[in-house]
Amino acid sequence: MNILIVGSGGREHALAWKLRQSTSVGKIYCAPGNAGMESVGTTVPLKATDLEGLVRFAQDHAVDLTVVGPEQPLVMGIADMFHDHKLAVFGPTAAAARLEGSKVFAKDFLYRHGIPTARFGSFDAASAREAEAFIDGLSVPLVVKADGLAAGKGVVICQTKAEARIAFREMIEARVLGAAGDKVVIEEFLAGEEASVFAICDGERFVTLPCAQDHKRILDGDRGKNTGGMGAYAPAPVMTPDLLHRVEREIIHPTLEGMKNEGAPYRGCLYAGLMVTEDGPKVLEYNCRFGDPETQVVIPLIDGDLAVLLSASASGSLEGLTPAFHEASAVCVVMASRGYPDAYESGKIIRGLDSAEVEKGEIVFHAGTRREGDTIITAGGRVLGVTVVGYEHELEATIDAAYRLVHRIAFDGAYYRSDIGKKALKHLRNRNS
Numbered sequence: 001m002n003i004l005i006v007g008s009g010g011r012e013h014a015l016a017w018k019l020r021q022s023t024s025v026g027k028i029y030c031a032p033g034n035a036g037m038e039s040v041g042t043t044v045p046l047k048a049t050d051l052e053g054l055v056r057f058a059q060d061h062a063v064d065l066t067v068v069g070p071e072q073p074l075v076m077g078i079a080d081m082f083h084d085h086k087l088a089v090f091g092p093t094a095a096a097a098r099l100e101g102s103k104v105f106a107k108d109f110l111y112r113h114g115i116p117t118a119r120f121g122s123f124d125a126a127s128a129r130e131a132e133a134f135i136d137g138l139s140v141p142l143v144v145k146a147d148g149l150a151a152g153k154g155v156v157i158c159q160t161k162a163e164a165r166i167a168f169r170e171m172i173e174a175r176v177l178g179a180a181g182d183k184v185v186i187e188e189f190l191a192g193e194e195a196s197v198f199a200i201c202d203g204e205r206f207v208t209l210p211c212a213q214d215h216k217r218i219l220d221g222d223r224g225k226n227t228g229g230m231g232a233y234a235p236a237p238v239m240t241p242d243l244l245h246r247v248e249r250e251i252i253h254p255t256l257e258g259m260k261n262e263g264a265p266y267r268g269c270l271y272a273g274l275m276v277t278e279d280g281p282k283v284l285e286y287n288c289r290f291g292d293p294e295t296q297v298v299i300p301l302i303d304g305d306l307a308v309l310l311s312a313s314a315s316g317s318l319e320g321l322t323p324a325f326h327e328a329s330a331v332c333v334v335m336a337s338r339g340y341p342d343a344y345e346s347g348k349i350i351r352g353l354d355s356a357e358v359e360k361g362e363i364v365f366h367a368g369t370r371r372e373g374d375t376i377i378t379a380g381g382r383v384l385g386v387t388v389v390g391y392e393h394e395l396e397a398t399i400d401a402a403y404r405l406v407h408r409i410a411f412d413g414a415y416y417r418s419d420i421g422k423k424a425l426k427h428l429r430n431r432n433s
Helices: 009-020 053-061 071-076 078-084 093-103 103-112 126-138 162-174 241-261 294-302 306-315 395-406 421-432
Strands: 005-006 030-031 065-068 120-124 142-146 155-158 183-188 193-202 207-210 217-219 224-227 230-234 267-277 278-285 329-336 360-366 367-372 375-378 384-390
Touching: 009 217, 009 294, 009 360, 009 384, 030 053, 053 071, 053 078, 065 306, 071 078, 071 267, 078 093, 078 278, 093 103, 093 241, 093 267, 093 278, 103 120, 103 142, 103 183, 120 126, 120 367, 126 162, 126 183, 142 162, 155 162, 155 217, 155 224, 162 183, 162 217, 162 421, 183 267, 193 217, 193 241, 193 306, 230 294, 230 395, 241 267, 267 306, 278 395, 294 329, 294 360, 329 395, 360 395, 384 395, 395 421
Parallel strands: 005 030, 005 065
Antiparallel strands: 120 183, 142 155, 142 183, 193 207, 193 267, 217 224, 230 329, 267 278, 329 384, 360 384, 367 375
């Protein structure tokens, strides 16, 4: 089959890399792609939000399956438009993508269907006084979230009630996040450890992939500003088999049942961002697509044909499919540009990309890169996802190998966290003690 991948980040590079290994796949097109994706497919100068252009391209190039990476086109309705033109697409409809597109919708949905989550309230400019009263009734820390899409930057963890009031006003009155902050969710802070669970869904059935853990904060020790993700590892030992079964039973299954009953059956990747608390797993957020950078560590662990799995999801026919996974660990360290997640520099020459040794499970997934002649330069805040799959090693050795690869790559102003995966080592040591 011919495949079109929509998007240009590390997530899309990882999907293209894995799909290139599928015996069922012919041509791979990447729109718009990046410099790294040129080695596994043909890049196409179409923006991910050019829905009509993407439909025409799929029609003109006999595309059998379109795989949508980022959330924006899904929330805009790319899956609906492809369905209208009888084109197969992996990703939820706009109605189903509201689980990510609107925090207010998602929280109300969780409440309606009895799915565990934090206590919350939702407010707009007209209910500012009620919002301040709600803040007064919560313990600190607490969380303020923009309703709409904000590129991973719409969540503020507030240590004081004064900070929460400021965050609310900045979103609602100062509109620092534009229309994304027209409505705001305020919720209690959940203590515990985060985990990311991906479920490939066909509207009724689902299969879960190895659990990952993302590192959202810019600085070591989970300090500093939230980012789109500074690294990840999988499988995450915080998610034991028993706990995963509980997640499937208490969260994934009722989510699919609820969406089906509300007239928006969910097909595609359902990402459940969870907090594992003393009371069990609770939903922090839903995403309507694969996570980034979690995809870079989860997808390499799939032992089989990814195209078959995604195609079955798109056609509503997952029944009987049980994907296999490598007995391995994977670690991704994001190399970012100086200044990220705020204003950052770009146009820096990247050196050492050819130092990755594929036979050792080393892969460099491109995120914010572009080619200028024979040179690859930085073109984004998150530039590279330096990844190692430890097929024969425990997680600690895989972490060490990932950082050795990071040290062989350089560009001016490169920044990365030095503690990716360290939380997992504590779990493993406690488990073995």
